[in-house]
Amino acid sequence: MAKKKLNAIQRGFVQKVVRTYRTASLDSVLLLAGILPLDLRIQEAAAIYEIKKGFSQRIVGDRVVETRVPYNNKVHPSEREETEYTCLEDCAELPNSIINIYTDGSKIEGTVGAALSIWDGAVETKTRKLKLDNCCTVYQVELLAINAATNIALATPGNYNILSDSRSALQTLADPDDTHPLAEEARKNIRRIKTRGNTINLYWVKAHVGITGNERADALAKDAALKLKKKPDYEQCPVSNRLCGISPSLQA
Template sequence: MLMTNKLKYDTPVLTMGGVDIGYSNEIKILGLTIDSKLTFNSHVADVCKKDLNIYKQLSRAAKITWGLHPEVIRLIYVATVEPVIMYAASAWAEATKKLGIQKHLNAVQRGFAQKLTRAYRTVSLNSALVLAGILPLDLRIQETAALYEARKRAPPPSLRDAEIERVVAYADTPHPAEHMDLQFISLADQQQVEEHSNYAVKIFTDGSKIDGKVGAALSLWDRTSQFKAVKLKLSQHCTVYQAELLAICRATRIIRDRRETSFGIYSDSRSALETIVNSNAPHPLAAETRSNLSHCKSQNKLVSLFWIKAHAGLEGNEQADKLAKEAAQTLKCKPHFDLCPVSFVKRQIRMDTLEE
């Protein structure tokens, strides 16, 4: 297949073993139909036809049962229709700006919007979409393509100054034979905390987000009292989850540089701890934490991870929570962590779509 947008061109003549090789106008690769002019008209027509068949089957079922519930129709639309159409959207999203492609997409979406709102056939598509609470398909496809671009290449125009948080490449992770068998212990009350406090240094970590400001903190304790506090600032677009991971990561970095041989890390974020103990989790902060723990193990240091209940009156946890809130509200310095999470990028792209 010869792909070009030129109006006039000389068609190359190809032969193999004295036999002419013919040209194709379309090639289907991994479910995506590519035409020689890169219009993607055939691909859109095929997926729309497939979705219209789904709509007809839904209509027959609705007639038998006196109409399906709108939420059931919405579930069918979100879980089946949209994914079929948006397959490989990043490759052909530009085509949705053409009027002919939009007509194909509107024909599919109109039927579902009418059934969701139970409106007359004469209702306008825009009104039905607004009442149904679903976005136009052409904008959803462009949204999916923008998210793919942000994950792989560059963030959207509204976030040009931000660096996207990217997962750790598989080639940069330790060999499976070198994975550590990490576990954390859940502690429900003060008594259990005291039973698991026989460490030279105990480090309580916490993260906080208040009024759009994000902070994390560490409270270092010896046998009896706090002897050091560390406050960390994160960018406004960061999440509490990132703050919790950053605090634990910084704790392992401190442990790596100290001389004591036994340490306990106490966090009230179960999700952060589960990410760290999962050797396949590709989050960069979790990967760095596991690397620090591996280094500590080579130094013959004992490091234990604990989950403790938040706001349960545990002295170390309450102190770490107080420090994290102070870090979020009062700390004025360059952020210690400023990578933009994909969830924030996704939310920003959705806001741009809604505005359009």
């Protein structure tokens, strides 16, 4: 009954949008207008709300929609610390006694990749490439790259600088109340690294100004996106990608 009322409401204005005859069916005018039926739009909005609030672990095909970490699973507010980052001046020198990990991500020609370039002094000692599902966003890939850098720092004790040209990703990490799963995991890694007595610093660097490590990470990320053939290291659909995660019936 409710669906019939919604259809009756929608049919009138969609017919005016496409300037068709009053006898045209609702399905045909919706198709011409490129508009979702109201009942599906309501379901979509409800699903997005549930995912954002962490109430849903919706699976679409072989993909999982990225969900926020439930607030009660986070560290108690009294124990949270801000994860600060520093804006580094162009080409400023970093201490040679600390290992520098440059991170970057790329979404190019519909493919997505991330990379890490690890430097000990003036020498690149190691690189790592990561592959993401094509539905992932640049924001996700930048967060994944930083997260991977914290994993390396946690696995191999030492003092580290992590350098990224994504201020949005670093700002997410700096917000102790943000519940993005990649940011939350990175913050936990950073706390564990500091607890054992090691140093880990986060830096924002300006892209494409001649910083060797950053340029190297950028080239590796593009190469990972275009050429890396492997199962994605991260394939959760962002909530913002509706066709990827919310309305599979419309993808035929």
